[in-house]
Amino acid sequence: MNGRVTKLLSAIFVISILATTFSIIPSQAVVSRLSFITVPHLTQLIAPGMTEVPITLSITNLGSTVYNVNITPLTKYPFETFSYYEGTENISIPIFQQGETINVTFIYNVYPNVTDGIYKLYYEISGTLPNGTNFTKELSVDIPILGYVSISASSVWGTISSPLLVAPGENNVPLSIILINSGNVIANNVSLILKNQFPIKFSQNVVKVGYLPIGQPVTVTVYSSIYPNASEGTYSIPVEVKYFNGATTVDNLTVAVNGYLNFSVTTIWGSPQSPILVSAGESQVPLTFLVKNLGDVSALNVSLTIKSGYPLISSQNSVYIGVVPAGEENYGTITVSVYPNASPGVYYIPVTIKFFSNASIKELVPVEIYQVNITVNTLTIPPQVFPGYYDVRVVLLVLNYGEGIAENVSVSLSSTLPVVSPDEIELGAIPSGKIINTTFLINVPNSTSPGYYYLNFTIKYDGGKITKSYKLQVYPKADLEIVGVYYPTINPGSTKVPITLTVKNVGNVTAQNVKAILGSSDVIYPHVSSSNPLMGLTASEAYLGDLKPGQEVNVTYVVDVSSGAQVGNYEVTLTLLWNQSGSLFPFIQNDRFTIHVSPTAFDNLVNEGVTFQVGTSQYTVGWLYVIIGVIIIILVIVVAIRLSMRRKPNAGGGT
Numbered sequence: 159m160n161g162r163v164t165k166l167l168s169a170i171f172v173i174s175i176l177a178t179t180f181s182i183i184p185s186q187a188v189v190s191r192l193s194f195i196t197v198p199h200l201t202q203l204i205a206p207g208m209t210e211v212p213i214t215l216s217i218t219n220l221g222s223t224v225y226n227v228n229i230t231p232l233t234k235y236p237f238e239t240f241s242y243y244e245g246t247e248n249i250s251i252p253i254f255q256q257g258e259t260i261n262v263t264f265i266y267n268v269y270p271n272v273t274d275g276i277y278k279l280y281y282e283i284s285g286t287l288p289n290g291t292n293f294t295k296e297l298s299v300d301i302p303i304l305g306y307v308s309i310s311a312s313s314v315w316g317t318i319s320s321p322l323l324v325a326p327g328e329n330n331v332p333l334s335i336i337l338i339n340s341g342n343v344i345a346n347n348v349s350l351i352l353k354n355q356f357p358i359k360f361s362q363n364v365v366k367v368g369y370l371p372i373g374q375p376v377t378v379t380v381y382s383s384i385y386p387n388a389s390e391g392t393y394s395i396p397v398e399v400k401y402f403n404g405a406t407t408v409d410n411l412t413v414a415v416n417g418y419l420n421f422s423v424t425t426i427w428g429s430p431q432s433p434i435l436v437s438a439g440e441s442q443v444p445l446t447f448l449v450k451n452l453g454d455v456s457a458l459n460v461s462l463t464i465k466s467g468y469p470l471i472s473s474q475n476s477v478y479i480g481v482v483p484a485g486e487e488n489y490g491t492i493t494v495s496v497y498p499n500a501s502p503g504v505y506y507i508p509v510t511i512k513f514f515s516n517a518s519i520k521e522l523v524p525v526e527i528y529q530v531n532i533t534v535n536t537l538t539i540p541p542q543v544f545p546g547y548y549d550v551r552v553v554l555l556v557l558n559y560g561e562g563i564a565e566n567v568s569v570s571l572s573s574t575l576p577v578v579s580p581d582e583i584e585l586g587a588i589p590s591g592k593i594i595n596t597t598f599l600i601n602v603p604n605s606t607s608p609g610y611y612y613l614n615f616t617i618k619y620d621g622g623k624i625t626k627s628y629k630l631q632v633y634p635k636a637d638l639e640i641v642g643v644y645y646p647t648i649n650p651g652s653t654k655v656p657i658t659l660t661v662k663n664v665g666n667v668t669a670q671n672v673k674a675i676l677g678s679s680d681v682i683y684p685h686v687s688s689s690n691p692l693m694g695l696t697a698s699e700a701y702l703g704d705l706k707p708g709q710e711v712n713v714t715y716v717v718d719v720s721s722g723a724q725v726g727n728y729e730v731t732l733t734l735l736w737n738q739s740g741s742l743f744p745f746i747q748n749d750r751f752t753i754h755v756s757p758t759a760f761d762n763l764v765n766e767g768v769t770f771q772v773g774t775s776q777y778t779v780g781w782l783y784v785i786i787g788v789i790i791i792i793l794v795i796v797v798a799i800r801l802s803m804r805r806k807p808n809a810g811g812g813t
Contacts, residue, residue: 190287193221196299198279199261205305205343207270207405210240213279215299218259224293227251227285231264232296234280236272236303240265254285268303270405276302305343309370309399311350311409312336315416318377323417325455327386327517330361334379335411337399339370346370351398352380357388358395358413370401386517390418417455421482421511423462423523424448430489435528435590437502437562438469439620441495445470447523448489449511451482462490463510469500469527470507482513498566498620502529528562532588532617536628542740544635546604546747549578552613552628554596558588565620569596573613575630576601588619604747608634635741637665638672638734640749641710649758651721654685658714659732659751663705669736669745672702676715677731681723682753685716705736725757 199214217229229249231239239247242265249262264281279301284294313335316322324331339345348367352360361381370376394410401407426446428434436443447464451457460479466472477490506522513519539551552571558564570582579599588594600613613628642660663669676698678684684697700713734747 190289190291191221192224192287192293192295194218194283194297195220196297198299198301200301203305203343204268204301204303205307205341205402206236206268206272206303207307207402208268208305208343209347209403211266211268212263213266213301214261214263215281216259216261217283219254219256221256222288223256224254224285224287225252227254227283229262230282230284231266232280232282234278236269236277237279237301238267238269240267251285267403270403272303274304274306276300305341307339307341307343307345307370307401307405307407309345309348309401309407309409310338310340311397311399311411312338313411313413315414317379323455324384324415325417325419325453326357326384326388326390326415327419327514328455328458329383329515330381331383332379333358333360333382333413334377335365335397336375336377337367337370338375339372342372344369344371345401347403348399348401350378350380351400353396353398355395357385357393357415359383359385383515384415386514388415390415392416417453419451419453419455419457419513419517419519421457421519421521422450422452423509423511423521424450425507425523425525429491435562436496437528437530437560437564437621438496438500439498439565440563440587441565442493443495444491445494445525446489446491447477447479447509448487449479449482450487451484454484456484457482457513459515460488460511460513463512464492465508465510467507469497469505470525471495471497496527496620500527500621502527502562502621529560530558530562530564530619530622531560532564532567532619532622532624533557533559534615534617534624534626536613536615536626538630540742542633542742543602543630544633544738544741544745545602545606545608546635546745547602549599550602552598552600552630554598554615556585556588556594556596556617558590558592561590563590564588567594567617567619570616570618571598571613572616573600573611575606575611575613576603602632606632608632633740634667635665635738635745636663636667636669636705636707636736638662638669638705638736638747638749639664640732640751642712643751643753645753647756648719648753649756650719650723650725652719655717655719656714657717657753658712660710660712661702661705661732661734661749662710663707666707667738668707669705670738672705672711672734672736674700674702674713675733675735676700676717677733679728679730681720681728681755682717682730683720685718719755723755725755727752727754 195218197216199216201212204211231247233239251260278298280296280298282294282296286292313333314321315324315331315333317334346369348370350365350367352363354360359382365378365380367376367378392412392414395413396408397411399407399409426433427436428444429446447462449460458481460482461476462479463476466475472492472494474492477492479488479490482488504524504526507525509521509523511519511521535555537553539553543550554569565587567585567588568582569585571577577598577600583596585594585596609632611630611632613630615626617624639662640659641662644658645655648655676684678698686697702711702713705711729750729752732749734749735744737744
């Protein structure tokens, strides 16, 4: 190539000499002749579009000596003179001697649309001949334009030494563009014109490169983004390269989208360090989303958008994950509640995975609501229940043997037996494997017949309800009654009065170790001897032994009656205590009987008498008052008779 250029330049030199040699012979007697030879000197190959190209011209004057010579470069295609300052492109020579050679250098720009070839470079020479005649002449010299620029572009994500894998949707990733000038001239003033084209979006559209040496790669880096809907593959992006002064070339930049992203999203309740199980009705519990990057590119700016809906209630619809490196896992947690009526099972929740800046993938993520299993055991305290038992404790053992927490648990009791405690109790939450004890109180009235009675329990919790019936046996007990009361006439103030009571077991069970305690009052009370006051401790108690069904026994108490007692009937309580097989504590039964306090003889004289009626009212005059009245009348009559007898003798003596 260099030999061919040398031969071509030699030929041009000869042609230039011939082309630039000319003569001017004036008509005057003195003959003046103009003849110039121009030889170009090029320091480099010239290529289309080059700017500020220095071209030196060696001009030899073969004619007459000329004066006041001006040499000026001319702009003619394909050469354009450089923009000199205020005519400084003109070269002035006072005397250009015959046979003298001068060198002048001009700077040119080469039109970019020129093709390879040999072109005329024009300049103008003017001055004065020896005879005073002015002359102006346009001269030319052949200049070869044989240089060329050939630029190819390739790319790698990251840097050549540290390439990166990239995936659709990535943003602001460094893209290294490698430019190679395979031409024969250095390209200067190089810039890249980048236009966004699927699947690449460049962060800048013009990149200044500067010089492109021959055969040496030059790398420029531009940050680029990849469309999120791009597919994995290799893409060809047209890029325009500008160089010199408006010269352009277009090359297809090969860009590889060689990475991919794929995600696996699972959920756990709680956290990876402390997982929990959640069932229907739970509120404000942590739900953790585990995001695993199955691709070969690290996912940046990852977040999840969760669509709230059955069976989850959440006021937080998004969670930021951050960076998920390739092949690794990261997680984020939100707080949710579970619908109370949610059934156990696996639900698929719509989740949008957002990453990079605007890339997204939609997935259905499984969320498991765990089963709640409730079982109930019941016992009573005491274990055997008899008629007359009050405040019997019915203990309910509620066990959650399911996987999830039973939320908002409540227990209610209904029965034909009286429930004296609240019939519904709130238990709240019961974790898996935990037992909660709760107690109801029932009464078994004394009138309750022995037999079986059902205690019906209803256990409600979020997501379910169960019912449980407990068969309670009421055992028979002895029934002691006072079937006979014997005592003499009792008057106010009576003392040491024996009262005999006949106690009979009318039940079907033997009463063991029966003890009878006589109640006392201000009117009737056990007799205590003044000589033995300690009798008062046991005077009211009597041991009756065992009473079989139908058996009777007499018990006698000695009592005193208050002297201030009113005539009438007085109710006295006999407390009976006994033991019975199966009973943890003694039975207590209060039987009542009546004692009549009769009036004394004096009270009869006062309270009984003659009854008479005056108008509509009846009046009774006691016999005591009748007798007193009769006595008074008799006394009055006797006194009257005696007075009358005294008066008669006195009357006879006086006549």
